[in-house]
Amino acid sequence: MTPAPPLRILHCFRSPVGGIFRHVRDLAEQHAKAGHEVGILCDSSTGGAYEDQLFETIMPYLSLGLTRMPIRRSLGPSDICATLRSYNEIKQLQPDILHGHGAKGGAFVRLVGSRLRVSRSRVARLYSPHGGSLHYDRNTLRGRTYFTIERTLERWTDSLVFVSDYERRTYCEKIGVPKAPWQLIHNGLREAEFEPVENAVNSVDFLYIGMMRDLKGPDVFIEALRRAEQLVGRPLRGVMVGDGDDQPRYQARIDMMGMGARLTMRPAMPAREAFALARTVVIPSRAESMPYIVLEAVAADKPVISTKVGGIPEILGENFEGFVAPGDVEEMATAMARTISEPGWLAGAMPDPVAFRTRFSATNMADRMMSLYRNCISTAAKQAQPRIASSLS
Template structure:
């Protein structure tokens, strides 16, 4: 039966760092275990030693291999060359499913998949924004341009897959109500990630972990830590874990504030290793979709202070006591100082583990994704058997 046939699934995204990379790795591993053949196509110019190690761990699950090509973050003429090369690579792999993640990966998948459909391929085209172009403001020319492109590409999309209801609502507000099929499938974690992580004997007070760019708020973390020291009435220690081009700027700011000896900068590492370095995890992001780092921290039993952005309320609850406004270092400092003065405050506010585990499982996520793939493929196969695909539709 068609529903039992293993699928050939190719994931395309730009930067192999952060939550998108994590999301794809989890899907690839779970789908490979279920007997499907999976491949990855992504940028060759980003990522470092840590990401190379992650690729090594996922390679045994990639029957369709790993393809890396230079893919720039911003739109440019180089995208044409990359798209041509990408088309050749994808055509040779003969996938059943093309799943694009983020704005650039989503654009490549839908254009290339549509070109393959002209050649009578039955490939299905899926797009998960993961924030991406949705981070842009609707009040800017650039935002309007990206939203117009998103609306145009909808014509060549078999299904949108949102990882949070926040992402779906934002898409509706900025791009418009979807004119194609869509599903909501939350991110999930693997079984071992629900084991608690103990603090190291010399654990710091606070941990920032994520990409070193202002969107994720490391600058807010630094300013808040300085103010929290004044409120707490004693020096505080922090750890900042992650990579990015702006990392030297944050180190310079720490040194200028006299925090260089109390805040340690570390390269990117597995989240659970980082969690052991501090007692409380701080998520100061200005924008998020459905961040894995919050899921991982909650599953590991770590108290969390977070901005109330994106899909984070879907993880910890809309009334979570540890929320602070994005970009507000003063409010974050107050919360950090309270975590020092009242050690049980945040722990009591965290979600109950049984309910959390039931909602955010990687196996459940992958199974639901497979259902979406099959639903679209079976519908497309019926359509293509009755008509000749003479245009990108």
């Protein structure tokens, strides 16, 4: 049997931070190692020194290169220029696969890919929502606008790809049952990430790691740590790792509460480095899709306290004992205090490591994605044949 030819794959997304960027890096690395040509197109105005380092690590796998241009978060006239520039860049790369991540990336690949299809290209157009526009309220004007656009773009979509069943359900509730084909493919981790992370000699009690914005709950973490101290009757120590515009506000709150010596803030760093800083990881998010940080913490054998939001129950299990309600400081503090007073309680509640490793491996994720890519290309080729035959008759 003749081996399938390598593919030219271009990932498009707006902001090179957080879970989307991590997801794309994993796919790019896995597929490049398998012999495919991969490239990235994303925004040039977001990200910092940490993200620049991540780009350096992924560049050896990007044979189609890295293209960065200004892409605004909100809809606006600048999107017209960005779409036209994207079209010119993508047309030169001649991809087989256009995979858009997030609302802006998804819009670009479907608009540009559909224009290329008119020119007899057989490029396949895939879209992974990754939360994005799904976070909006359908009862608001902005929400209705975004959801109408999403519904319209479905007609130019070869496949939707959901990274969690929660994401799929939310899409159905807010946009509608997909009219385009879809597939559920969970995020996955590299083999090295399943090695346990040992606590540092001076490790603290609790770690918050993530963006410094209220959606992710750092304010809840701060208040809950103080309340947990009252519950256990002694000082506790914590560390907060991450960047964001709201960081000064959180630091001011820590200082006002007199906790500066016990709760420190550190800039963004690799997750496994951060895991060594504390004995328990706390995920106080008010909303999530399928957060990598929870996957990484479980794989690193770190006990986790988490809010029960988004796709997190698909990782930890619906009946996980370490779940708390989002935004509930008292419930979060109670769980934190219990980890202090009952050592080993939380570790015993974590998912089975063997089953977890099988379900959430990057190799499995990349293989399933590649199968989907090839199916989409095959379908696109079949759809193109009648058009070509018609044009020749």
